[in-house]
Amino acid sequence: MEESWATLGVDLHLDTVGVASRTGARAGDATHTGVRKGLTDALREAVRGGRLAPGTRLPSSRSLAADLGIARNTVADAYGDLVAEGWLTARQGSGTRVTDRAVSRPADPAPRHRAAGGPTYNLQPGTPDLASFPRAAWLKAARRAMAAAPNDALGYGDPRGRVELRTALADYLARARGVHTDPDRIVVCAGFAQGLSLLGGVLRGRGLREVAVESYGLDVHWNLLKRAGLRTRPLPFDELGTSTAELSGGPGSGPGSGSGSGSDVASGTPKVALLTPAHQFPMGVPLHPDRRAAAVDWARREGGLILEDDYDGEFRYDRQPVGALQGLDPDRVVYLGTASKSLAPGLRLGWMVLPAPIAAEVVEAKGGAEWACGALDQLTLAEFITSGAYDRHVRGARLRYRRRRDQLVAALATRAPDVRASGIAAGLHAVLELPPGTERSVIQAASWQRLAVQGLASFRHPAATDLPERDALVVGYGTPPDHAWAGALEALCGVLP
């Protein structure tokens, strides 16, 4: 026993010194505190590690204090700490013992996520060039925002988000996207995904069972709706894009729910469609004007609600951006925007513009869970927008992406003349049509070259069975940093037929 205590003593000594210096302890009370903490930590580790077995009786505080050359009350305090935490038990007449309960160590180590040997070049769509994030301008805005922030901005906040950001967004969205709103109708959320989840939950709570979606889209979004308890039903897609005429044959008008039931967004079960009107993802076409009109007419006639995913509305190259569908009918369209493409997904900042009837429920759902976004990032984005830095950044990014788009088109014309690029008027990605039956082999060939690309098949809704077989790549030319762009383009041309 003597020897093990001595060993323990050595450990304690080391730990004690370490703790005392780490905590910047000064003489007197602070030294006592540091030594006590060191002793407590060392004893706890000894129990946890099994060196002090369950049931072991510890030396009296007097004798351990003498062994270690420290004050007796320090030992007594350390014992007391560990009794309070449950590592030791003190019983009248039987001294202090290690608790009889077996000590538990975590069963399995958590699975380690190995850093996968990633691709050399990444042309997968969905992420902007992260290297061009305006770090200095963002920090400058953060500094200004912090200086201007009232103290209560740091408290539990309005679930709609900071009023500074909602005000900046209302102005920006009206100016840049033709959105009709005011700050009270805007709810800031942690990216598009949280917005869609909140909406899904609210709509499911109203009895909705199904959402019409586009035949081509993101399975992440379909899965978010599925988690909320909603089926997704794909709308037909043809050479003019998504066909909105079929909305009428859609949710709520099937067997069991009388057609023309007059359900309404204000109270009943709305029929709902999730669309990307400004820039179909991933096909890259804007929703045809007749079909925009048909969608709004449907929503008015049948009490429908359109969820407008305006993920990259800022990036148009050959014409003015198509304004938001929301402007046509702010009572029938929920507008969803995000900073994920214009700035960076890592900010986790998005925004919804909500019709009044549904706004209260969404705010309640968000507030009930207190899923707010960090106030400092919200204030920084507000400052970034109102100072004009956002417009400057978007203009610069638009020029860079447009240049890449032009380089992609030019490279294809000379290196792969049989491959037609579409959806190139806007956004951060293009669709490259491949000869029938070659999509998978091209992706495979790319992966051998350590080039990550995605095929069109992965964007096809599983229930969209009447889609024509189309082989294509969805190429995110916005994704690579500048230094890797030329190499990525070269690698791409190398694997195209």
Add this chain to the structure above:
Amino acid sequence: MEESWATLGVDLHLDTVGVASRTGARAGDATHTGVRKGLTDALREAVRGGRLAPGTRLPSSRSLAADLGIARNTVADAYGDLVAEGWLTARQGSGTRVTDRAVSRPADPAPRHRAAGGPTYNLQPGTPDLASFPRAAWLKAARRAMAAAPNDALGYGDPRGRVELRTALADYLARARGVHTDPDRIVVCAGFAQGLSLLGGVLRGRGLREVAVESYGLDVHWNLLKRAGLRTRPLPFDELGTSTAELSGGPGSGPGSGSGSGSDVASGTPKVALLTPAHQFPMGVPLHPDRRAAAVDWARREGGLILEDDYDGEFRYDRQPVGALQGLDPDRVVYLGTASKSLAPGLRLGWMVLPAPIAAEVVEAKGGAEWACGALDQLTLAEFITSGAYDRHVRGARLRYRRRRDQLVAALATRAPDVRASGIAAGLHAVLELPPGTERSVIQAASWQRLAVQGLASFRHPAATDLPERDALVVGYGTPPDHAWAGALEALCGVLP
């Protein structure tokens, strides 16, 4: 007609100039762009505002261009933009008309949240002194974090949160709270609330119906569990605090589920208890050592899971902090911590330390919804912790709050000697016992003085019917900024019996 077009022209002129200068347009192409956008915006507003009624035929692009003194193709482009957006319709042979659909304006203005005439003094618990948020040190950490961040930190991230923060937390929690973990077991979340919601959803998904909670607590938390589909059952509370012996009579062992069913956290339906072991909220006592032991024994014996809400583990004044219960059995305890008390709720940053079996499901639930926290705040907090700024801030805050606690106790001793303060060894709040039957009248008197305080009644679980009638205030002495503290204390003493 002539006159209305002229009026329109004036508007256009104004808007066009404004837009051109705002966007910093240069000569040539950019001017065309600016004028086109100005015209598009003005026409859209004219349609939206009803000045251009549905069905109105617009002048030919040639004649409007002549009227306005701008290029014809600018007008044609603007018409094209508005056709694409659905405001105008162009038909062969009938020119360009305002779409026949009635224009919709939002129905009801969203309810305005008026800035309520808030209290002069706020002693409600739950919020730290926001005025003492270390703004300069935080910005410094943000600058360093931004400089060090790899580009991929700005992309879609690991749903567990940034590895830099999880690594810093693993080290800090082991050192300061005796938590046994590694970075892979930690999941960063948007405050305690998101953590509890995620856990509630996962546990409900496993078939759990009920969670044991403390008789005194926060209805916000009970409601979060309710939203996840879980009932809450209060545990008895006596002079030693929450009684964990009654856990065995708890969820899963009632009628209809055989006792000793051996359900286990690894696979089956765990029995779950939500506790505040280090500092019962709001009563302010640590969980008694015997009851800590009983809780862990229960969890082992019956396959239970303890959710440990360690909301203010950093703030202890008269002794070492009680280490986390999680250290006793990392496989049976989920540790939940937060920056809301130690820094500010507005950061929306919390963390969970999860046993392996449940970690994967929580990560999946969080990742499936992409509810990540902003990467920049995570990186900043990581830098804040590893640089030692967090420890320094906590030490400073501990001294300030301790001084306030001492001032509160001293003021009570002289000004309200019949009021006993308890739960004062730790945290940011104290419980002031009142004479029977006076709680409501004291709160009422306080509100007349514009002093916000909260009574104990609001922290009582509705099903905790066997609690003794206790009249008390829960006073958040940490809440006011320094300049308001003396006044708040004075106002409090003025309303106490």
